Amino acid sequence: MADKRRSKEKFFVVGEVRRGRLAPLCRELAGKARQLADSAGGEVTVILLSDRLAEDPETLFSSGADRVMVVEHPSLALYNQEIETNVLAFLLKKENPAVVLAGATTSGRTTLPALAARLETGLTADCTGLEMEEETGQLLQTRPAIGGNVMATIRTPSHRPQMATVRPRTFPLPPASERQGEVLFPWIPPSLFESRVENLGFEEGDEGGGNIQDMDVVVSGGKGLKRPDGFGMLRELAALLGGGVGASRPVVDAKWIDYPHQVGLSGKVVAPKVYIAAGISGSVQHMAGMQTAEFVAAINRDPEAPIFRVADLGLCGDLFEILPRLIERIREEKRKP
């Protein structure tokens, strides 16, 4: 590899643009790529694909980008996996980067695997840690598996680029710098904007679960709620905290609440700032879906409930007494100026 290092190694970020606006992950990944590039003497490029940018791409320089490549085309108004793959494959084959990062969003997790196969290289999904290994100059990609019970560190020894997707909000947003850079509008062969996939439309709305993966607070309930209407208290608590409602698998199976609320390996893996589990004893499969939360509070009447082992704060008692008191106290707090 050493002989190839005469020119600067290139670190690419595949940005995400929604209705003309840059998703926050553009800045997050530009910052991370900057950090990686600095340890390898490299440069950072962010690629933005959209129908029309409504934001100034130069704002990404202060997050760490040396270059921003802007591709605008009417066919990019709605996400099109085929066109994105075509355009990115074209650009990356020309640029031959060392590293490509993208968000582990539904689009990143769709485009990037197709792109990696097209470029005949590897891809690591949902990385939570990325660093350059000093001795080899290779990207170490760390990702959780089985809901965080296993952390695997992965390397792409001899294929390029080294590609990884990163769950949004994994890394802190970089502090603004004075960095300057250039905005490029690369030429793309028009045929690459043709697609066999036809977009018919987009209907806004959530899938019914309130997108609990994007929430800072998740309040979840299990069998300990005793009845489906027990979720009323949890909805109230979640609303007070600006959060979403989660559930364990047994209550989803019992149809007390819909599947999009299910937290766990066979549902959603969440990592909110605060997770409150009420009446959930803590099966392995549930805990794998929430144990990476920053702070966990558990309410359960059984002192031996496994959920307490992954909790920072445990309230051992009757949730029908505890929850109303907690809700009342939070109301009081919120009334305070």
Add this chain to the structure above:
Amino acid sequence: MKIAVLIKQVPDTDDVRMDAEKGTMVREGKGAIVNPLDLNALQAALDLKELLPEGTEVAVLSMGPPRAHEALRECLSMGADRGILLTDRLFAGSDTWATGKVLAAAIEKEGPFDLILAGEKATDGETGQVGPEVAALLDIPFSTYVSGLTLAGGGVEVRRTVEGGVQRQRLPFPCLLTVLHALNDPTMPTLRGKKRARRAEIPSLGGADLGLSPHETGLEGSATRVVKIGYPTLARNTEMYGEGRLDEGIERLVAILRERAVL
């Protein structure tokens, strides 16, 4: 219509337990199941077959160790027409790309297929990468996160559940779709299906049968290498508040909610 369903055998996570000392998951010797989302993919195929019984065939393909034939047999008992096991010692250590190459080769050999279906991701690796990789290797159109599916003139119309809403797309055959739980409710195997599945022959294909060289598959055919596996300890230092101290605990929680700026 010819439909291929790609399935994976995964550890039964309802069956795992924690090692209390180390706080890690014990997986050895535990049961194995068909990856839950792959059952939604199979159900979608079976629903299409019910809609168009004439000439529709559902083939189920899985790459895995020899015991993965159990998973294929379960799919046969649910109503799939045939199962093909892709197994070879040389496949061991495959990353998602190398897995994609094996599945793509098998689809070409066993096809042509109009529609290829798979679960959005498996509960063990959770990468969700194999589906799109197979589509790219076959150079066919694909869609992901599919929560609704209808036939539409020589192709399919799908609903994709993504951040902030539902996107609708139309794809021509042949195409590949990865599906979500919301797509359908998988049915249970029938007694008749079970009987039929028990008798069914499940052929195994290895790398040579698929025309793949040993360099293309397994660890050698993979671009990524796992260099370290860690088992993070999950246990936290829990501040416990029991009977008599619950009010104190609630106060503490309220204070923490304030500290963490969620209140």
